[in-house]
Amino acid sequence: MPNPEKVQKVEELRALIERSTGAILTEYRGLTVAEITSLRKKLRDSGGEYHVVKNTLFKIALGPEQSQKLEQLLQGPTAVVFATKDLVATTKAASDFFRELRRPGVQIKAGWIDGKVYSADQVAEIAKLPPKEQIVAQLIGSLNAPVSNFVGTLNNIIGEFVRTVQAIADKKAAA
Incomplete structure (x- = not known):
């Protein structure tokens, strides 16, 4: 029997995925609470949201077809930037934050836009648009x-x- 809290979290993630125009998977290990708060504020200004997710719950929320595409990327601690308004502005805000932070291990893993997976380099190119x-x-x-x-x-x-x-x-x- 599934835990009600986890069922609710999966439903919240599904709703967020449906509202989003794209998502950016990030490695967040090493970020302080103040840095995460700062990132969330920058993303909120551009119409984005930053959520630390459990990989298994995120895979369930995505569904089996989409989670297979992201299987390799959903390893280890993962946080997701959801672009709920302007994908380019949200991507630019996230890329700028991680570039300015310059901390090894804290980086963008990949992007997921319209069901297609983009590499970290491709996400950086999207941020330049x-x-x-x-x-x-x-x-x-x-x-x-x-x-x-x-x-x-x-x-x-x-x-x-x-x-x-x-x-x-x-x-x-x-x-």
Whole structure:
């Protein structure tokens, strides 16, 4: 018979996994309580959450298919960064924290996004991406540029026509 506390923890993890756009598995051995609190605050600002998980409960919450993909990574103490809003911002916050900490053994193990496992190096590359707002602004700018250039060209043609008509009218008025 399963322990009710563990059943509740598995349900909480399932709900968190469903709300998340991705997760980053980390090694947390060696972090102080103050450092974990600092990391949680940074992640909260970017829409992320940091949870120390039991590997077996996390595997159960993931389900058999997904837990097989992460089997090798769920060894030893594991904490998970859940990205509940912006995956890139959360990944950037976690990567920055671990890079600034510079403590051996405290590191990102891997990423798990849309059911696919990413290496620690790939997670570092994701952290280098620009924020979502910047990407959207660049896309809108790219879509807007041809229309803006077209309007400018039409405006220039109309302006030239008006200046030509005005020159002809000035010439006739002078004659």
